[in-house]
Amino acid sequence: MLASILLFTSLFTLVIALDNGLALTPTMGWRNWERFRCEVDCETYPNDCIGERLFMDMADAIVASGFKAAGYEYVLLDDCWPAPHRDSSGRLQADPKRFPHGIKALADYIHSKGLKFGIYEDFGKKTCAGYIGSEFYLQTDAQTFADWGADLVFFDHCYAAAKDMKYGFPIMEFFLNKTGRPMIFTCPWPMDNRIQHIKPDFPAIRKTCNMWRIYNDIEDSWDSVIGIINWWSKDWYNMSAYHGPGGWNNPDMIVVGNFGLSPDQEKVHFGMWCIFAAPLLLANDLRSINNRSKALLLNKRLLAINQDPLGIQGKPIQMVGKLLTD
Structure with missing residues:
Protein backbone atom coordinates (compact mmCIF):
# COMPACT_ATOMS: atom_id res chain seq x y z
CA MET A 1 0.00 0.00 0.00
CA LEU A 2 2.76 2.41 0.85
CA ALA A 3 4.81 3.78 -2.02
CA SER A 4 7.69 4.67 0.24
CA ILE A 5 9.10 4.27 3.69
CA LEU A 6 9.72 7.08 6.16
CA LEU A 7 12.02 6.40 9.07
CA PHE A 8 11.55 8.60 12.11
CA THR A 9 13.84 9.40 15.00
CA SER A 10 13.84 11.77 17.96
CA LEU A 11 16.34 14.22 19.39
CA PHE A 12 16.09 15.66 22.89
CA THR A 13 15.52 19.42 22.98
CA LEU A 14 15.09 21.56 26.09
CA VAL A 15 12.46 24.27 25.70
CA ILE A 16 10.57 26.58 28.01
CA ALA A 17 6.93 25.59 28.51
CA LEU A 18 3.77 27.26 29.68
CA ASP A 19 4.17 27.15 33.45
CA ASN A 20 0.80 25.77 34.54
CA GLY A 21 1.95 22.23 35.30
CA LEU A 22 -0.49 20.67 32.81
CA ALA A 23 -0.23 18.45 29.72
CA LEU A 24 3.07 16.90 30.75
CA THR A 25 2.27 14.09 28.32
CA PRO A 26 0.14 14.40 25.18
CA THR A 27 -3.51 14.94 26.02
CA MET A 28 -5.78 11.93 25.42
CA GLY A 29 -9.54 12.03 25.09
CA TRP A 30 -12.54 12.40 22.79
CA ARG A 31 -13.68 15.39 20.73
CA ASN A 32 -16.88 15.58 18.71
CA TRP A 33 -16.01 17.79 15.74
CA GLU A 34 -14.84 15.61 12.85
CA ARG A 35 -17.50 12.95 13.38
CA PHE A 36 -20.53 15.00 14.49
CA ARG A 37 -19.66 18.49 13.19
CA CYS A 38 -22.39 21.06 13.92
CA GLU A 39 -25.48 18.88 13.83
CA VAL A 40 -28.04 20.78 15.91
CA ASP A 41 -31.28 19.10 14.79
CA CYS A 42 -32.00 17.01 17.86
CA GLU A 43 -35.51 16.14 16.75
CA THR A 44 -34.30 14.37 13.61
CA TYR A 45 -30.99 13.13 15.03
CA PRO A 46 -31.54 12.75 18.80
CA ASN A 47 -28.48 10.52 19.30
CA ASP A 48 -26.04 12.47 17.15
CA CYS A 49 -26.83 16.15 17.65
CA ILE A 50 -24.59 18.52 19.60
CA GLY A 51 -26.39 18.29 22.92
CA GLU A 52 -25.83 17.06 26.43
CA ARG A 53 -27.01 13.52 25.63
CA LEU A 54 -24.21 12.94 23.11
CA PHE A 55 -21.49 13.95 25.56
CA MET A 56 -22.97 11.99 28.43
CA ASP A 57 -23.14 8.94 26.17
CA MET A 58 -19.49 9.34 25.19
CA ALA A 59 -18.41 9.75 28.79
CA ASP A 60 -20.24 6.52 29.61
CA ALA A 61 -18.62 4.74 26.65
CA ILE A 62 -15.11 5.95 27.52
CA VAL A 63 -15.46 4.32 30.92
CA ALA A 64 -17.36 1.17 29.92
CA SER A 65 -15.22 0.34 26.87
CA GLY A 66 -11.83 0.58 28.57
CA PHE A 67 -10.72 3.89 27.07
CA LYS A 68 -10.52 5.64 30.44
CA ALA A 69 -8.35 2.83 31.83
CA ALA A 70 -6.03 3.27 28.81
CA GLY A 71 -5.57 6.99 29.52
CA TYR A 72 -8.28 8.71 27.47
CA GLU A 73 -9.66 11.15 30.02
CA TYR A 74 -10.91 14.36 28.34
CA VAL A 75 -14.36 14.86 26.82
CA LEU A 76 -14.25 17.97 24.62
CA LEU A 77 -17.34 19.96 23.68
CA ASP A 78 -16.55 21.65 20.37
CA ASP A 79 -18.31 24.43 18.42
CA CYS A 80 -22.09 25.02 18.17
CA TRP A 81 -23.00 24.71 21.85
CA PRO A 82 -23.81 28.37 22.77
CA ALA A 83 -27.17 30.09 22.81
CA PRO A 84 -27.49 33.01 20.37
CA HIS A 85 -27.10 35.64 23.11
CA ARG A 86 -25.27 36.15 26.39
CA ASP A 87 -27.28 36.42 29.60
CA SER A 88 -28.06 39.69 31.40
CA SER A 89 -24.66 39.57 33.11
CA GLY A 90 -22.79 39.18 29.84
CA ARG A 91 -21.98 35.53 30.45
CA LEU A 92 -22.11 32.80 27.85
CA GLN A 93 -24.97 30.33 28.07
CA ALA A 94 -25.67 27.03 26.37
CA ASP A 95 -28.47 26.46 23.90
CA HIS A 101 -29.40 21.38 32.32
CA GLY A 102 -26.58 23.74 31.35
CA ILE A 103 -22.85 23.27 30.90
CA LYS A 104 -22.07 23.09 34.62
CA ALA A 105 -24.33 20.05 34.99
CA LEU A 106 -22.70 18.41 31.96
CA ALA A 107 -19.21 19.03 33.37
CA ASP A 108 -20.33 17.62 36.73
CA TYR A 109 -21.60 14.47 35.02
CA ILE A 110 -18.33 13.99 33.15
CA HIS A 111 -16.37 14.57 36.36
CA SER A 112 -18.55 12.01 38.16
CA LYS A 113 -17.17 9.43 35.72
CA GLY A 114 -13.60 10.28 36.72
CA LEU A 115 -13.07 12.15 33.45
CA LYS A 116 -12.21 15.77 32.57
CA PHE A 117 -14.23 18.31 30.63
CA GLY A 118 -13.10 20.57 27.80
CA ILE A 119 -14.94 23.40 26.06
CA TYR A 120 -14.58 25.42 22.85
CA GLU A 121 -14.74 29.13 22.19
CA ASP A 122 -13.25 31.65 19.75
CA PHE A 123 -11.08 34.72 20.13
CA GLY A 124 -13.10 36.55 17.46
CA LYS A 125 -16.58 38.03 17.20
CA LYS A 126 -18.00 34.64 16.21
CA THR A 127 -16.93 31.01 16.38
CA CYS A 128 -15.93 29.23 13.17
CA ALA A 129 -19.50 27.90 12.87
CA GLY A 130 -20.96 31.37 13.42
CA TYR A 131 -21.91 31.18 17.09
CA ILE A 132 -21.18 33.92 19.60
CA GLY A 133 -17.45 34.52 20.21
CA SER A 134 -15.36 35.85 23.09
CA GLU A 135 -14.20 39.17 21.64
CA PHE A 136 -14.32 41.85 24.39
CA TYR A 137 -15.35 39.19 26.94
CA LEU A 138 -12.09 37.31 27.53
CA GLN A 139 -11.97 37.73 31.30
CA THR A 140 -15.68 37.06 31.74
CA ASP A 141 -15.50 33.91 29.63
CA ALA A 142 -12.37 32.62 31.36
CA GLN A 143 -14.11 32.94 34.72
CA THR A 144 -17.28 31.37 33.33
CA PHE A 145 -15.33 28.33 32.11
CA ALA A 146 -13.69 28.00 35.52
CA ASP A 147 -17.04 28.31 37.30
CA TRP A 148 -18.48 25.60 35.07
CA GLY A 149 -15.59 23.26 35.92
CA ALA A 150 -13.73 23.20 32.61
CA ASP A 151 -10.39 21.40 32.61
CA LEU A 152 -9.43 22.40 29.06
CA VAL A 153 -10.25 25.38 26.84
CA PHE A 154 -9.86 25.23 23.06
CA PHE A 155 -9.69 28.83 21.81
CA ASP A 156 -10.14 29.22 18.05
CA HIS A 157 -9.22 32.07 15.67
CA CYS A 158 -12.11 32.61 13.28
CA TYR A 159 -13.55 36.13 12.76
CA ALA A 160 -10.52 37.69 14.47
CA ALA A 161 -7.88 40.03 13.06
CA ALA A 162 -4.57 38.27 12.34
CA LYS A 163 -2.62 41.17 13.86
CA ASP A 164 -4.34 40.59 17.20
CA MET A 165 -3.31 36.94 17.64
CA LYS A 166 -0.02 37.70 19.37
CA TYR A 167 -1.91 39.71 21.97
CA GLY A 168 -5.20 37.85 22.30
CA PHE A 169 -3.95 34.35 23.10
CA PRO A 170 -1.50 35.48 25.84
CA ILE A 171 -4.22 37.66 27.36
CA MET A 172 -6.66 34.74 27.46
CA GLU A 173 -4.00 32.52 28.99
CA PHE A 174 -3.46 35.19 31.67
CA PHE A 175 -7.17 35.35 32.47
CA LEU A 176 -7.48 31.55 32.60
CA ASN A 177 -4.60 31.31 35.06
CA LYS A 178 -6.06 34.19 37.08
CA THR A 179 -9.17 32.11 37.81
CA GLY A 180 -7.06 29.74 39.88
CA ARG A 181 -8.52 26.68 38.16
CA PRO A 182 -6.05 24.48 36.24
CA MET A 183 -7.17 24.46 32.60
CA ILE A 184 -5.20 23.20 29.60
CA PHE A 185 -5.12 25.97 27.00
CA THR A 186 -5.07 24.97 23.34
CA CYS A 187 -4.87 27.42 20.44
CA PRO A 188 -4.35 27.65 16.65
CA TRP A 189 -1.86 30.54 16.81
CA PRO A 190 0.80 29.01 14.48
CA MET A 191 -1.94 27.77 12.14
CA ASP A 192 -3.04 31.36 11.66
CA ASN A 193 0.60 32.38 11.13
CA ARG A 194 0.93 29.76 8.39
CA ILE A 195 -2.22 30.98 6.66
CA GLN A 196 -0.94 34.56 6.82
CA HIS A 197 2.59 33.56 5.68
CA ILE A 198 4.05 34.83 8.95
CA LYS A 199 6.99 33.13 10.67
CA PRO A 200 5.61 31.75 13.94
CA ASP A 201 7.04 32.91 17.25
CA PHE A 202 7.21 29.40 18.69
CA PRO A 203 8.83 30.45 21.99
CA ALA A 204 5.91 32.82 22.64
CA ILE A 205 3.38 30.24 21.48
CA ARG A 206 4.83 27.61 23.79
CA LYS A 207 4.80 30.02 26.74
CA THR A 208 1.12 30.71 26.08
CA CYS A 209 -0.53 27.45 24.98
CA ASN A 210 -0.31 23.82 26.09
CA MET A 211 -0.98 22.60 22.56
CA TRP A 212 -1.44 24.31 19.25
CA ARG A 213 -2.85 23.53 15.83
CA ILE A 214 -0.60 24.24 12.85
CA TYR A 215 -1.91 22.54 9.73
CA ASN A 216 -5.24 21.83 8.00
CA ASP A 217 -8.25 20.25 9.72
CA ILE A 218 -8.28 16.50 9.39
CA GLU A 219 -10.98 14.79 7.32
CA ASP A 220 -12.11 11.18 7.33
CA SER A 221 -10.02 10.25 4.28
CA TRP A 222 -6.61 8.82 3.41
CA ASP A 223 -5.75 11.91 1.36
CA SER A 224 -6.23 14.07 4.44
CA VAL A 225 -4.30 11.77 6.79
CA ILE A 226 -1.33 11.28 4.48
CA GLY A 227 -1.31 14.98 3.64
CA ILE A 228 -0.83 15.78 7.32
CA ILE A 229 1.90 13.14 7.68
CA ASN A 230 3.78 14.44 4.65
CA TRP A 231 3.54 18.04 5.84
CA TRP A 232 4.56 17.10 9.40
CA SER A 233 7.68 15.40 8.05
CA LYS A 234 8.95 18.77 6.79
CA ASP A 235 9.32 20.04 10.38
CA TRP A 236 8.10 23.54 9.51
CA TYR A 237 10.34 26.22 11.10
CA ASN A 238 11.92 23.50 13.25
CA MET A 239 8.64 23.13 15.13
CA SER A 240 9.74 19.86 16.74
CA ALA A 241 12.25 21.82 18.84
CA TYR A 242 9.36 23.42 20.72
CA HIS A 243 7.43 20.21 21.29
CA GLY A 244 7.50 18.39 24.61
CA PRO A 245 6.08 18.20 28.14
CA GLY A 246 3.72 21.11 28.70
CA GLY A 247 3.43 22.13 25.02
CA TRP A 248 2.54 20.06 21.95
CA ASN A 249 2.32 20.43 18.19
CA ASN A 250 -1.16 19.13 17.36
CA PRO A 251 -1.79 17.47 13.96
CA ASP A 252 -5.54 17.29 14.80
CA MET A 253 -7.94 14.52 15.73
CA ILE A 254 -7.86 10.74 15.34
CA VAL A 255 -10.44 9.45 12.83
CA VAL A 256 -9.87 5.74 13.42
CA GLY A 257 -13.18 3.90 13.66
CA ASN A 258 -15.09 6.03 11.16
CA PHE A 259 -15.73 5.35 7.47
CA GLY A 260 -12.91 6.72 5.32
CA LEU A 261 -9.85 4.57 6.13
CA SER A 262 -8.99 0.95 5.45
CA PRO A 263 -7.63 -1.17 8.32
CA ASP A 264 -4.04 -0.64 7.13
CA GLN A 265 -4.59 3.08 6.71
CA GLU A 266 -5.95 3.26 10.26
CA LYS A 267 -2.75 1.63 11.50
CA VAL A 268 -0.59 4.18 9.68
CA HIS A 269 -2.71 7.05 10.97
CA PHE A 270 -2.67 6.04 14.62
CA GLY A 271 0.91 4.77 14.56
CA MET A 272 2.23 8.03 13.13
CA TRP A 273 0.31 10.16 15.66
CA CYS A 274 1.91 8.06 18.40
CA ILE A 275 5.39 8.53 16.88
CA PHE A 276 4.70 12.27 16.65
CA ALA A 277 3.94 12.30 20.40
CA ALA A 278 0.76 14.07 19.34
CA PRO A 279 -2.38 14.67 21.40
CA LEU A 280 -4.73 11.72 20.88
CA LEU A 281 -8.21 13.19 20.59
CA LEU A 282 -10.61 10.63 19.16
CA ALA A 283 -13.30 11.87 16.77
CA ASN A 284 -15.53 8.84 16.31
CA ASP A 285 -18.60 7.18 17.81
CA LEU A 286 -17.42 5.13 20.75
CA ARG A 287 -20.92 3.69 21.18
CA SER A 288 -20.61 1.69 17.97
CA ILE A 289 -16.89 1.49 17.15
CA ASN A 290 -15.81 -1.85 15.63
CA ASN A 291 -13.61 -4.18 17.64
CA ARG A 292 -10.64 -3.95 15.25
CA SER A 293 -10.43 -0.16 15.47
CA LYS A 294 -11.03 -0.24 19.20
CA ALA A 295 -8.14 -2.69 19.71
CA LEU A 296 -5.83 -0.40 17.72
CA LEU A 297 -6.74 2.65 19.82
CA LEU A 298 -6.16 0.66 23.00
CA ASN A 299 -2.83 -0.85 21.88
CA LYS A 300 -0.61 -0.55 24.95
CA ARG A 301 2.69 -0.50 23.06
CA LEU A 302 1.59 2.33 20.77
CA LEU A 303 0.19 4.30 23.69
CA ALA A 304 3.46 3.82 25.58
CA ILE A 305 5.32 5.43 22.68
CA ASN A 306 2.90 8.33 22.60
CA GLN A 307 2.92 8.85 26.36
CA ASP A 308 6.68 8.57 26.86
CA PRO A 309 7.52 11.21 29.52
CA LEU A 310 10.28 12.73 27.37
CA GLY A 311 7.63 13.75 24.87
CA ILE A 312 9.94 13.84 21.87
CA GLN A 313 8.41 14.35 18.43
CA GLY A 314 9.53 11.79 15.86
CA LYS A 315 11.24 13.24 12.80
CA PRO A 316 12.21 11.64 9.45
CA ILE A 317 15.83 10.57 9.08
CA GLN A 318 15.62 8.83 5.71
CA MET A 319 13.20 8.70 2.80
CA VAL A 320 13.03 5.84 0.33
CA GLY A 321 11.05 6.58 -2.84
CA LYS A 322 8.44 9.28 -3.06
CA LEU A 323 6.21 10.79 -0.39
CA LEU A 324 3.45 8.51 0.82
CA THR A 325 0.43 8.92 -1.41
CA ASP A 326 -1.30 5.54 -1.80
Whole structure:
Protein backbone atom coordinates (compact mmCIF):
# COMPACT_ATOMS: atom_id res chain seq x y z
CA MET A 1 0.00 0.00 0.00
CA LEU A 2 2.76 2.41 0.85
CA ALA A 3 4.81 3.78 -2.02
CA SER A 4 7.69 4.67 0.24
CA ILE A 5 9.10 4.27 3.69
CA LEU A 6 9.72 7.08 6.16
CA LEU A 7 12.02 6.40 9.07
CA PHE A 8 11.55 8.60 12.11
CA THR A 9 13.84 9.40 15.00
CA SER A 10 13.84 11.77 17.96
CA LEU A 11 16.34 14.22 19.39
CA PHE A 12 16.09 15.66 22.89
CA THR A 13 15.52 19.42 22.98
CA LEU A 14 15.09 21.56 26.09
CA VAL A 15 12.46 24.27 25.70
CA ILE A 16 10.57 26.58 28.01
CA ALA A 17 6.93 25.59 28.51
CA LEU A 18 3.77 27.26 29.68
CA ASP A 19 4.17 27.15 33.45
CA ASN A 20 0.80 25.77 34.54
CA GLY A 21 1.95 22.23 35.30
CA LEU A 22 -0.49 20.67 32.81
CA ALA A 23 -0.23 18.45 29.72
CA LEU A 24 3.07 16.90 30.75
CA THR A 25 2.27 14.09 28.32
CA PRO A 26 0.14 14.40 25.18
CA THR A 27 -3.51 14.94 26.02
CA MET A 28 -5.78 11.93 25.42
CA GLY A 29 -9.54 12.03 25.09
CA TRP A 30 -12.54 12.40 22.79
CA ARG A 31 -13.68 15.39 20.73
CA ASN A 32 -16.88 15.58 18.71
CA TRP A 33 -16.01 17.79 15.74
CA GLU A 34 -14.84 15.61 12.85
CA ARG A 35 -17.50 12.95 13.38
CA PHE A 36 -20.53 15.00 14.49
CA ARG A 37 -19.66 18.49 13.19
CA CYS A 38 -22.39 21.06 13.92
CA GLU A 39 -25.48 18.88 13.83
CA VAL A 40 -28.04 20.78 15.91
CA ASP A 41 -31.28 19.10 14.79
CA CYS A 42 -32.00 17.01 17.86
CA GLU A 43 -35.51 16.14 16.75
CA THR A 44 -34.30 14.37 13.61
CA TYR A 45 -30.99 13.13 15.03
CA PRO A 46 -31.54 12.75 18.80
CA ASN A 47 -28.48 10.52 19.30
CA ASP A 48 -26.04 12.47 17.15
CA CYS A 49 -26.83 16.15 17.65
CA ILE A 50 -24.59 18.52 19.60
CA GLY A 51 -26.39 18.29 22.92
CA GLU A 52 -25.83 17.06 26.43
CA ARG A 53 -27.01 13.52 25.63
CA LEU A 54 -24.21 12.94 23.11
CA PHE A 55 -21.49 13.95 25.56
CA MET A 56 -22.97 11.99 28.43
CA ASP A 57 -23.14 8.94 26.17
CA MET A 58 -19.49 9.34 25.19
CA ALA A 59 -18.41 9.75 28.79
CA ASP A 60 -20.24 6.52 29.61
CA ALA A 61 -18.62 4.74 26.65
CA ILE A 62 -15.11 5.95 27.52
CA VAL A 63 -15.46 4.32 30.92
CA ALA A 64 -17.36 1.17 29.92
CA SER A 65 -15.22 0.34 26.87
CA GLY A 66 -11.83 0.58 28.57
CA PHE A 67 -10.72 3.89 27.07
CA LYS A 68 -10.52 5.64 30.44
CA ALA A 69 -8.35 2.83 31.83
CA ALA A 70 -6.03 3.27 28.81
CA GLY A 71 -5.57 6.99 29.52
CA TYR A 72 -8.28 8.71 27.47
CA GLU A 73 -9.66 11.15 30.02
CA TYR A 74 -10.91 14.36 28.34
CA VAL A 75 -14.36 14.86 26.82
CA LEU A 76 -14.25 17.97 24.62
CA LEU A 77 -17.34 19.96 23.68
CA ASP A 78 -16.55 21.65 20.37
CA ASP A 79 -18.31 24.43 18.42
CA CYS A 80 -22.09 25.02 18.17
CA TRP A 81 -23.00 24.71 21.85
CA PRO A 82 -23.81 28.37 22.77
CA ALA A 83 -27.17 30.09 22.81
CA PRO A 84 -27.49 33.01 20.37
CA HIS A 85 -27.10 35.64 23.11
CA ARG A 86 -25.27 36.15 26.39
CA ASP A 87 -27.28 36.42 29.60
CA SER A 88 -28.06 39.69 31.40
CA SER A 89 -24.66 39.57 33.11
CA GLY A 90 -22.79 39.18 29.84
CA ARG A 91 -21.98 35.53 30.45
CA LEU A 92 -22.11 32.80 27.85
CA GLN A 93 -24.97 30.33 28.07
CA ALA A 94 -25.67 27.03 26.37
CA ASP A 95 -28.47 26.46 23.90
CA PRO A 96 -31.36 25.70 26.27
CA LYS A 97 -33.02 23.08 24.05
CA ARG A 98 -29.90 21.00 23.44
CA PHE A 99 -28.35 21.54 26.88
CA PRO A 100 -31.41 21.89 29.13
CA HIS A 101 -29.40 21.38 32.32
CA GLY A 102 -26.58 23.74 31.35
CA ILE A 103 -22.85 23.27 30.90
CA LYS A 104 -22.07 23.09 34.62
CA ALA A 105 -24.33 20.05 34.99
CA LEU A 106 -22.70 18.41 31.96
CA ALA A 107 -19.21 19.03 33.37
CA ASP A 108 -20.33 17.62 36.73
CA TYR A 109 -21.60 14.47 35.02
CA ILE A 110 -18.33 13.99 33.15
CA HIS A 111 -16.37 14.57 36.36
CA SER A 112 -18.55 12.01 38.16
CA LYS A 113 -17.17 9.43 35.72
CA GLY A 114 -13.60 10.28 36.72
CA LEU A 115 -13.07 12.15 33.45
CA LYS A 116 -12.21 15.77 32.57
CA PHE A 117 -14.23 18.31 30.63
CA GLY A 118 -13.10 20.57 27.80
CA ILE A 119 -14.94 23.40 26.06
CA TYR A 120 -14.58 25.42 22.85
CA GLU A 121 -14.74 29.13 22.19
CA ASP A 122 -13.25 31.65 19.75
CA PHE A 123 -11.08 34.72 20.13
CA GLY A 124 -13.10 36.55 17.46
CA LYS A 125 -16.58 38.03 17.20
CA LYS A 126 -18.00 34.64 16.21
CA THR A 127 -16.93 31.01 16.38
CA CYS A 128 -15.93 29.23 13.17
CA ALA A 129 -19.50 27.90 12.87
CA GLY A 130 -20.96 31.37 13.42
CA TYR A 131 -21.91 31.18 17.09
CA ILE A 132 -21.18 33.92 19.60
CA GLY A 133 -17.45 34.52 20.21
CA SER A 134 -15.36 35.85 23.09
CA GLU A 135 -14.20 39.17 21.64
CA PHE A 136 -14.32 41.85 24.39
CA TYR A 137 -15.35 39.19 26.94
CA LEU A 138 -12.09 37.31 27.53
CA GLN A 139 -11.97 37.73 31.30
CA THR A 140 -15.68 37.06 31.74
CA ASP A 141 -15.50 33.91 29.63
CA ALA A 142 -12.37 32.62 31.36
CA GLN A 143 -14.11 32.94 34.72
CA THR A 144 -17.28 31.37 33.33
CA PHE A 145 -15.33 28.33 32.11
CA ALA A 146 -13.69 28.00 35.52
CA ASP A 147 -17.04 28.31 37.30
CA TRP A 148 -18.48 25.60 35.07
CA GLY A 149 -15.59 23.26 35.92
CA ALA A 150 -13.73 23.20 32.61
CA ASP A 151 -10.39 21.40 32.61
CA LEU A 152 -9.43 22.40 29.06
CA VAL A 153 -10.25 25.38 26.84
CA PHE A 154 -9.86 25.23 23.06
CA PHE A 155 -9.69 28.83 21.81
CA ASP A 156 -10.14 29.22 18.05
CA HIS A 157 -9.22 32.07 15.67
CA CYS A 158 -12.11 32.61 13.28
CA TYR A 159 -13.55 36.13 12.76
CA ALA A 160 -10.52 37.69 14.47
CA ALA A 161 -7.88 40.03 13.06
CA ALA A 162 -4.57 38.27 12.34
CA LYS A 163 -2.62 41.17 13.86
CA ASP A 164 -4.34 40.59 17.20
CA MET A 165 -3.31 36.94 17.64
CA LYS A 166 -0.02 37.70 19.37
CA TYR A 167 -1.91 39.71 21.97
CA GLY A 168 -5.20 37.85 22.30
CA PHE A 169 -3.95 34.35 23.10
CA PRO A 170 -1.50 35.48 25.84
CA ILE A 171 -4.22 37.66 27.36
CA MET A 172 -6.66 34.74 27.46
CA GLU A 173 -4.00 32.52 28.99
CA PHE A 174 -3.46 35.19 31.67
CA PHE A 175 -7.17 35.35 32.47
CA LEU A 176 -7.48 31.55 32.60
CA ASN A 177 -4.60 31.31 35.06
CA LYS A 178 -6.06 34.19 37.08
CA THR A 179 -9.17 32.11 37.81
CA GLY A 180 -7.06 29.74 39.88
CA ARG A 181 -8.52 26.68 38.16
CA PRO A 182 -6.05 24.48 36.24
CA MET A 183 -7.17 24.46 32.60
CA ILE A 184 -5.20 23.20 29.60
CA PHE A 185 -5.12 25.97 27.00
CA THR A 186 -5.07 24.97 23.34
CA CYS A 187 -4.87 27.42 20.44
CA PRO A 188 -4.35 27.65 16.65
CA TRP A 189 -1.86 30.54 16.81
CA PRO A 190 0.80 29.01 14.48
CA MET A 191 -1.94 27.77 12.14
CA ASP A 192 -3.04 31.36 11.66
CA ASN A 193 0.60 32.38 11.13
CA ARG A 194 0.93 29.76 8.39
CA ILE A 195 -2.22 30.98 6.66
CA GLN A 196 -0.94 34.56 6.82
CA HIS A 197 2.59 33.56 5.68
CA ILE A 198 4.05 34.83 8.95
CA LYS A 199 6.99 33.13 10.67
CA PRO A 200 5.61 31.75 13.94
CA ASP A 201 7.04 32.91 17.25
CA PHE A 202 7.21 29.40 18.69
CA PRO A 203 8.83 30.45 21.99
CA ALA A 204 5.91 32.82 22.64
CA ILE A 205 3.38 30.24 21.48
CA ARG A 206 4.83 27.61 23.79
CA LYS A 207 4.80 30.02 26.74
CA THR A 208 1.12 30.71 26.08
CA CYS A 209 -0.53 27.45 24.98
CA ASN A 210 -0.31 23.82 26.09
CA MET A 211 -0.98 22.60 22.56
CA TRP A 212 -1.44 24.31 19.25
CA ARG A 213 -2.85 23.53 15.83
CA ILE A 214 -0.60 24.24 12.85
CA TYR A 215 -1.91 22.54 9.73
CA ASN A 216 -5.24 21.83 8.00
CA ASP A 217 -8.25 20.25 9.72
CA ILE A 218 -8.28 16.50 9.39
CA GLU A 219 -10.98 14.79 7.32
CA ASP A 220 -12.11 11.18 7.33
CA SER A 221 -10.02 10.25 4.28
CA TRP A 222 -6.61 8.82 3.41
CA ASP A 223 -5.75 11.91 1.36
CA SER A 224 -6.23 14.07 4.44
CA VAL A 225 -4.30 11.77 6.79
CA ILE A 226 -1.33 11.28 4.48
CA GLY A 227 -1.31 14.98 3.64
CA ILE A 228 -0.83 15.78 7.32
CA ILE A 229 1.90 13.14 7.68
CA ASN A 230 3.78 14.44 4.65
CA TRP A 231 3.54 18.04 5.84
CA TRP A 232 4.56 17.10 9.40
CA SER A 233 7.68 15.40 8.05
CA LYS A 234 8.95 18.77 6.79
CA ASP A 235 9.32 20.04 10.38
CA TRP A 236 8.10 23.54 9.51
CA TYR A 237 10.34 26.22 11.10
CA ASN A 238 11.92 23.50 13.25
CA MET A 239 8.64 23.13 15.13
CA SER A 240 9.74 19.86 16.74
CA ALA A 241 12.25 21.82 18.84
CA TYR A 242 9.36 23.42 20.72
CA HIS A 243 7.43 20.21 21.29
CA GLY A 244 7.50 18.39 24.61
CA PRO A 245 6.08 18.20 28.14
CA GLY A 246 3.72 21.11 28.70
CA GLY A 247 3.43 22.13 25.02
CA TRP A 248 2.54 20.06 21.95
CA ASN A 249 2.32 20.43 18.19
CA ASN A 250 -1.16 19.13 17.36
CA PRO A 251 -1.79 17.47 13.96
CA ASP A 252 -5.54 17.29 14.80
CA MET A 253 -7.94 14.52 15.73
CA ILE A 254 -7.86 10.74 15.34
CA VAL A 255 -10.44 9.45 12.83
CA VAL A 256 -9.87 5.74 13.42
CA GLY A 257 -13.18 3.90 13.66
CA ASN A 258 -15.09 6.03 11.16
CA PHE A 259 -15.73 5.35 7.47
CA GLY A 260 -12.91 6.72 5.32
CA LEU A 261 -9.85 4.57 6.13
CA SER A 262 -8.99 0.95 5.45
CA PRO A 263 -7.63 -1.17 8.32
CA ASP A 264 -4.04 -0.64 7.13
CA GLN A 265 -4.59 3.08 6.71
CA GLU A 266 -5.95 3.26 10.26
CA LYS A 267 -2.75 1.63 11.50
CA VAL A 268 -0.59 4.18 9.68
CA HIS A 269 -2.71 7.05 10.97
CA PHE A 270 -2.67 6.04 14.62
CA GLY A 271 0.91 4.77 14.56
CA MET A 272 2.23 8.03 13.13
CA TRP A 273 0.31 10.16 15.66
CA CYS A 274 1.91 8.06 18.40
CA ILE A 275 5.39 8.53 16.88
CA PHE A 276 4.70 12.27 16.65
CA ALA A 277 3.94 12.30 20.40
CA ALA A 278 0.76 14.07 19.34
CA PRO A 279 -2.38 14.67 21.40
CA LEU A 280 -4.73 11.72 20.88
CA LEU A 281 -8.21 13.19 20.59
CA LEU A 282 -10.61 10.63 19.16
CA ALA A 283 -13.30 11.87 16.77
CA ASN A 284 -15.53 8.84 16.31
CA ASP A 285 -18.60 7.18 17.81
CA LEU A 286 -17.42 5.13 20.75
CA ARG A 287 -20.92 3.69 21.18
CA SER A 288 -20.61 1.69 17.97
CA ILE A 289 -16.89 1.49 17.15
CA ASN A 290 -15.81 -1.85 15.63
CA ASN A 291 -13.61 -4.18 17.64
CA ARG A 292 -10.64 -3.95 15.25
CA SER A 293 -10.43 -0.16 15.47
CA LYS A 294 -11.03 -0.24 19.20
CA ALA A 295 -8.14 -2.69 19.71
CA LEU A 296 -5.83 -0.40 17.72
CA LEU A 297 -6.74 2.65 19.82
CA LEU A 298 -6.16 0.66 23.00
CA ASN A 299 -2.83 -0.85 21.88
CA LYS A 300 -0.61 -0.55 24.95
CA ARG A 301 2.69 -0.50 23.06
CA LEU A 302 1.59 2.33 20.77
CA LEU A 303 0.19 4.30 23.69
CA ALA A 304 3.46 3.82 25.58
CA ILE A 305 5.32 5.43 22.68
CA ASN A 306 2.90 8.33 22.60
CA GLN A 307 2.92 8.85 26.36
CA ASP A 308 6.68 8.57 26.86
CA PRO A 309 7.52 11.21 29.52
CA LEU A 310 10.28 12.73 27.37
CA GLY A 311 7.63 13.75 24.87
CA ILE A 312 9.94 13.84 21.87
CA GLN A 313 8.41 14.35 18.43
CA GLY A 314 9.53 11.79 15.86
CA LYS A 315 11.24 13.24 12.80
CA PRO A 316 12.21 11.64 9.45
CA ILE A 317 15.83 10.57 9.08
CA GLN A 318 15.62 8.83 5.71
CA MET A 319 13.20 8.70 2.80
CA VAL A 320 13.03 5.84 0.33
CA GLY A 321 11.05 6.58 -2.84
CA LYS A 322 8.44 9.28 -3.06
CA LEU A 323 6.21 10.79 -0.39
CA LEU A 324 3.45 8.51 0.82
CA THR A 325 0.43 8.92 -1.41
CA ASP A 326 -1.30 5.54 -1.80
